[in-house]
Amino acid sequence: MNFDATNRWVGCFTQPADAKQMKHHVIRITVNGDRHTLAVAPHWTLVEVLREHLRLTGTKHGCGTGDCGACTVLLDGRSVNSCLTLAVEVDGREITTIEGIASSGGELHPVQDAFIAHGATQCGFCTPGMVVSSVQLLATNSRPEEQEIRHALGGNLCRCTGYTKIVEAIAAAATQGEEAEG
Amino acid sequence: MSRQTLIGKSLPRPDAKAKVTGGAQYTDDIHLPGMLHGALLRSPVAHARIASIDIDRARALPGVKCVITGNDVPAVRYGNWRLVPELQDETALAVDKVRFIGDEVAAVAAVDADTAREALELIDVEYEELPAVFGIEEALAEGAPHLHDAHTDNISLTRNIDYGELDRAFEEAFHIQEDVFTTHPVNHAYMEPCSALARAESDGRITIWTSTQTPYYIQCLLARTMELRENDVRVIKPHVGGGFGGKMELRPWDFCAAWMAREIGRPVKFTLDRTEELATGRRRHAVKISSRIAFQEDGTITGKEVRAWLNGGAYNGMGPTATFLIGNFGAMLYRIPAYRYRGLYIYTNTPPAGAMRGFGAPQALYAGETQMSQAAAALGLDPIELRLKNSMTEGDEIPGVATVGSCGLKECLEEVRRISGWNEKRATLGRGHGIGVACYSFISGGVFNWFNTKYPFSSAEVRVFDDGTAQLSTLAADIGQGSDLILPQILAEELGLRMDDIRLVTGDTAACPQSDLGTWGSRVTLMAGNAVRRAAKEVKERLFEMVSLKFDLNVIHELECGDGHIYAKNKPKRRIPFGEVVAMAQRANRGEPIKATGYYTPRDCGLVSPAFSFGAQVAETRVDLDTGKVEVEQMYTVHDCGVELNPMAVEGQLEGSIQMSLGYALSETLVMQEGRTLNTTFLDYKIPVAADMPPSISKTVETFEPAGPFGAKEAGEGLACPTAPAVVDAVYDATGYCCNDLPITPEKILGHLGA
Structure with a gap:
């Protein structure tokens, strides 16, 4: 799949040959x-x-x-x-x-605060996607079960954390959001 | 009242806020004025002579600024093994021959990435294909085509270890456990693809931003390939999105970015795509291991013999080191009075293998630990009892290699037996449900100077300021493991300051003291940590003089830093704020700043490492007897990493290692067909997702490692080792099938079950 018809390496981002036009x-x-x-x-x-x-x-x-x-x-x-x-x-x-994701005044979203406090970032490369997916999850399900969190992260790979602290952070952010409301 | 200590505190990472807001900058995030985009043409064939390369059409494409091939640049051979120049067998771009599918043949720099990729398609290369070898047996067969002219066969390196009366051990053995194992190639799958951006300065010097674990190696090797002096190359390491061993060598895109930037006077950036990473990137070695262990009737080990054949791929790079490490880890964990090791490093026409989390230890311990559990079955002993009987303890010596300074292995085994409910579960859970165990030991940094550096292994400069702050400069490289947290934490502890009083300067060869060998082999906390402590101690001595003088303290008084002050330990009211002491010291020093540089180089601690970590892991699995699918239901881990400097950071390492290691055991493999990697996306290369992860319980057995800073040693890399053999053992407990050829797949289990 990385080669064209003449067996030439082309990578995965091939473009239409006439892209320029x-x-x-x-x-x-x-x-x-x-x-x-x-x-x-x-x-x-x-x-x-x-x-x-x-x-x-x-x-x-x-x-x-x-x-x-x-x-x-x-x-x-x-x-x-x-x-x-x-x-x-x-x-x-x-x-x-x-x-x-943070407010225009720079106030972090509860998910961002929780990622920091729970050590949910290591190399940080997956973090933006993880945070955005988590924000979306909590917007639709304010108190997700652990398995719901894990499934909601199904489209986000992480190679550093084993997901444990990410899941903990999201659960903590959800709890915090609930407390703030209650 | 004793002072507050930061040791053992789960402080958050100073860079976490930048990472959760998108502000953390990685190499590909950097954009320089006039910057061009690079792309690499790779070989589509596994072994060929390059008859001709025609780059005229590519050069003529509007927007293309530079095209180079191996004919246009010096054919300097490089590699991390500077100590043995014969092992440096790689050139940035192919010269005359290509040796694997993906070998870099030419590079293009153009105004945008689309144009660069389009230009690649206009380069015409005529290959004269040569016979190729892909597997270990083929490569070693009589008359096999060989890859490198400097060799008369495909063996790049051999390593032998011999001690004790081995033949006698086997002659007198009650039981000999003899097995052959094979392991599979896997990819690091760091989330950030490799990237390099280079700029030629007006004086001809080079600045390169690159995603690396080892800025110093890049500096040295890039200078050599560019025919510059080392100090003419400045390497800047931005945030790095994981490495796991895969980013510790000079790579063709580093060289091509720098060379073309100098050639055309504009910055050039290369960023790999994921298919390049998976199809052509470094990988963990596929290894064949033949091993036999001699036991007495009571389970005492009397000897062990290991033979290993490593599939090294087309070039050495960093890879041959694994030949040494498999030999070393074959003899770790247990008291083995007689040992023989023969390791062969073998060239094949496949993408080169290299360092990856554990680097030889996962393969050696998969074999060794699987054998321990199988031997226990043969001897009628419990697998944990057999291990306890033979386990190493503090003070044990591995002949000619190392002395074990601290060792909590027995305690780890006992604790993991307790928390997992082992005694109630082993062999009693019923068909399809099993529990298995494995142990590990790992290094805390390497002693052997294969890079042949003339600098200290780690260096740290500490400066203190009269506003009560301090600055730490070190080339120790954070790639996600958290050294930018731990090293400031160590310094804050030494100086009695808060974390936000410490400014960190790092990741820049022009701004940090020479040198630090970078992030590999779990070396940073121990080596750079010791360098930080030494620098801090020197600074403190100069500050203590001021306090002694001020209060006219008796010479027997000890002084201490804490809570932002310096004070007499037994007269804590005799105290002065830290910044004021710095001002006093500077006045006494006629205004010259107060600073010191600390160094660490391991000396007189054997050939391998100054310290060894230990641990034991238990996996509980359920095997679907109809489908062969393995579900890991629960992991239990107990490890000895010395004193935990930051428990949250240690946990993060442990949890991450389980993800990578379960992938190694069950779901990840690079599927190879005649040198071609077939699965080149994350859709086909399966790393575990959040829902795949089993619940996990972990505990620590705390020892004090005398060689480490505040008693700390390695955490999280050695844990790449026990998971696969623990799962293998659990599947054996569940089904009677012992997997000797990783990974464990449903097909293999069903084959055993006769389904």
Whole structure:
């Protein structure tokens, strides 16, 4: 799969041969509250546009095939793999990246506080995707069971932590949110 | 009242906030003005002579700024084994020959990544294919084609160890446990793909940002391949998204970024994609191990013989070290009066193997520990009893190798037996349900100077300021394991300051003292930690003089730092704020800053390591007798890592190692077909996800390691070893099937069950 018809190594990000000639499309997107108008090639992915064009490098590019979840962002409030989302698909839509999870005043989301306090980050490369997935989980299920947390993280790989402290952090953030409400 | 101590406190990481907000910068996150994007052309064939390379069409593509091949750059051979130059067999780009599928042949730098990749497709390479070898037997067969002209066969290195009266041990043995094992290649699967960004400065010097565990090695080896002086290369290590041994060598993209940046006067960045990582990246060695152990009737070990054949792939890199380590770990854990080891490091036309968490120990201990459990069955003894009978203890000597300074192995075994309910469960859980055990020992840094450095192994500079803060500069490399937490924690403890009083300067060869060998072999806490303590002690002595003088203390008074002050230990009211003492010392020193550099180089502690950790692990598994699927229901771990400096950080290491090791035992393998890696995405290369992880209980047996800072030693790397043999033993307990060829798969279990 990494080779073309002539057995030449081409990697996984092959583009249409005439990509250069393809017309750019103008899209309007809101990212973390900021509005942007961008001209994008039809094959550009959302992660590419976020990282290379908007320089929002908190979103990580870990695999390009939607398996690792390091590129997870919220699209109109729902988590998606930004490496599997084409930029042209998100015209007119609202995106939240890891840079937009804390309040604009810099106050951390309870999930972020809990990740720090529970030692849920090691190398930190999966962390932005983990945090975004966790925020999405708690938005839809404010008091998840441990197994629900583990399943909600099914699209996010981590190689450092064994997930233990990540799961603990999310459970603690949920408890804290409940206490704040109660 | 004794002072507050930071040792044993679960402090959070200073870099955690940057990591949870997306602010932590990794190499690929850096964007420099005018930066170009690089891409590598790789060989599609396993073994071939390069008849011709035509780069004209690629060069002509608009947006392409530079194309290089092995013909355009000096053919300097490099590798981490500088001590033995014959082992340095790799060039950044292929010269005349390619030796594995994925071997780097040419590099392109262009205005964007799309253009760079398009240019790769315009490079025409004519390969004259050569016969290739992929497995150990093929490579060693008479008349086999050999990979490197410098050798007359495919053996790159041999290692022999001999001591004791081995033949007699086997002649007089009551039971000889003899088995052959094979292990499979697996990938580190660090989440951050490799990346390097280089800039040529106006004076010709090079600055390179790279995702590495070992900035110093990159500096030295890049300088050599670029034909520069070492100090003309500045290596900056940004945040690194995991390494696990896979990022401790100079790699072709480091060289190509630097070379092309100098050639065209613009910064060049390479970032690998995941398929490149999985298909061509370094991997844990596939090894064949033949092992026999001699036992007396009561279970006492009298001798052991191990033969190992390591599939090293096409180039040595760091890999040959595993030949030594398998030999070493074959003789660890138990008292073995006679031992013979023969290890062969073998070239094949497969992607090179290298260091990966445990580096030889997972294979050696998978074999050795599986044999211990099988021998127990043969001798009619309990597997834990057999281990306890033979276990090493403090003060034991491994001939010519090391003395064990601290050892909690027996306590670990006893505790894991207790918490797992072993005695009630072993052999009694019923068909399909089993419990198994395995142990490990691991090093706390390496002694052997294979890099042939002329600098100390670890260095740390400590400066103190009159505002009550301190600065720690060290090249010790945090790749996620947390040295940027532990080293400041050690310094804060020594100086009696708070964590936020410590500023850390790290990851820059131009700003940190020479040198630190980087992150591998669980060396950083012990070696860099000792260097930090030595620097701190020197600074403290100079500050203590001031306090003694100020209070006119009797010479017998001991002084101490704590709570932001320096005071007389037995007259704590005689105290001065830390910053004020620094100001006094500077005045006494005519304004010159107060600073000291501490060094650590292991000396007079054998050939392997200054300290060894130990532990025991039990796995409880359920095997579906219809499908062969193994479910690990519960893990129990008890380990001896000396004094835990930061328990939360230690737990994180332990929990992470279980994930990687369960993958090694059950789900991960690089599927190879004639040198080609077939599973090149995370969809096909299965690392465990959160829902796959079993519940886990862990405990520590605390010993005090005399060689370590505050009694600490290795944690979390050695734990890469016991999980696979513990699961193998549990599956054996559940089904009677003992897996001698990792990984354990449903097919193998069903084959045994005759389904």
